[in-house]
Amino acid sequence: MSIDIDIAAPVGGPALPQERRLVTSIPGPRSQEVLDRKAAAVSAGIGHTVPVAAVAAGGGVVVDADGNSLIDLGSGIAVTTVGNAHPAVVAAVQEQAARFTHTCFMISPYEPYVAVAEALNRLTPGDHMKKSALFNSGAEAVENAVKIARIHTKRQAVIAFDHAYHGRTNLTMALTAKAMPYKSGFGPFAGEVYRAPLSYPFHDGLNGADAAARAISVIEKQVGAGNVAAVIIEPIQGEGGFIVPADGFLPAIVEWCRANGVVFIADEVQTGFARTGAMFASELFGIVPDLITTAKGIAGGLPLAAVTGRAEIMDASHTGGLGGTYGGNPIACAAALAAIDAFENDGLIERANAIGDILRSRLEAMQAADPRIGDVRGRGAMSAAEFVDPATGEPDAALTAAVAKACIAEGVIVLTCGTYGNVIRFLPPLSIGDDLLNEGLDVVAAALAAH
CATH class of the missing domain: 3.90.1150.10 (Aspartate Aminotransferase, domain 1)
Structure with a gap:
């Protein structure tokens, strides 16, 4: 039984009065x-x-x-x-929902999924050949990025950083650094996950080069470069505190990854899609990830996520190794195409x-x-x-x-x-x-x- 809400049934979107208005205490x-x-x-x-x-x-x-x-x-x-x-997102959702709501892309593919992949391949950093795979949530995208990196490199170890947040699944909890409320009591966690120190200028006072050297030393001593499948990092950390690494830190980590055959994964779930004043935060630091994970802002409020990256890495999995029943749902894809158009063309x-x-x-x-x-x-x-x-x-x-x-x-x-x-x-x-x-x-x- 629902409660009776008689506040003139306000419609969302920009038509709502843009004002702070308190008619009761919070909560009413x-x-x-x-x-x-x-x-x-x-x-x-x-x-x-x-x-x-x-x-x-x-x-x-x-x-x-x-x-x-x-x-x-x-x-x-x-x-x-x-x-x-957003009006364009609402219209796209309504139109797609009237056509069909689901077939499962792995059963009967449809054009909106392909169009979202094409847009991501075009928009994400780097001019190399790229491919994409769509999922439901940021954590699911991160987990699949790790799977892809492992099968591509035939290595197991994954490096995450202090203050990281990558999700709430078993693997992404292992990648996440904060115990409460995300990890406490939920172990044991996935193995072969190691943590390196982050560049945190307010607290460590290090320049980017020195912070990167410290992190690389930990990785090489505690894990060994030849064992590392992937390094994953948020270009600007989200839940960990909106930490912006010192200039030079991320490029140095990327350079080390390139020199050692390690897949560099940029987790842009929170930073992606114009949020930081660039389409992707990686652009602000002059880096080109091998794989990039996206979600959150991608579809204007509908659940959608993606892994996008170098075609040869994205193609490493056997057919059927990636996917999911709802991944790239057609309504979410329609919303994403409308949102991406707004990001590109609405300033x-x-x-x-x-x-x-x-x-x-x-x-x-x-x-x-x-x-x-x-x-x-x-x-x-x-x-x-x-x-x-x-x-x-x-x-x-x-x-x-x-x-x-x-x-x-x-x-x-x-x-x-x-x-x-x-x-x-x-x-x-x-x-x-x-x-x-x-x-x-x-x-x-x-x-x-x-x-």
């Missing part, structure tokens, strides 16, 4: 009813950040069941990058950079006034502030949580992240207006000042 009574039902019906392992029941979203807002309109600075964790309920890369300029300017102004903001970093519409004890430099997770909670209570959706839980990340949809973005940042500044 109708949202609370849904949350009570969630507690009774949904596994306790599924948490939530914002205590509302969403009924509509678009532009830069999310509307809840009580009529509250919240400023969205999270984009469903970098998913609704083109904007929630969204430029918009991401403009949003990044606002975020950096406002966050650096807060930092100048408050030493508890130890670092401001990121690229484009993927920016963050790290909170520390100014006396010791130690992470301040309590302050971070308090600021985020206060922002949500005032109608601004913000997300935390970081190995130490002391980073607030900003991932606004590229459809947000400057006024709404600045109002959201005003609320963040006020919340910080109040704590």
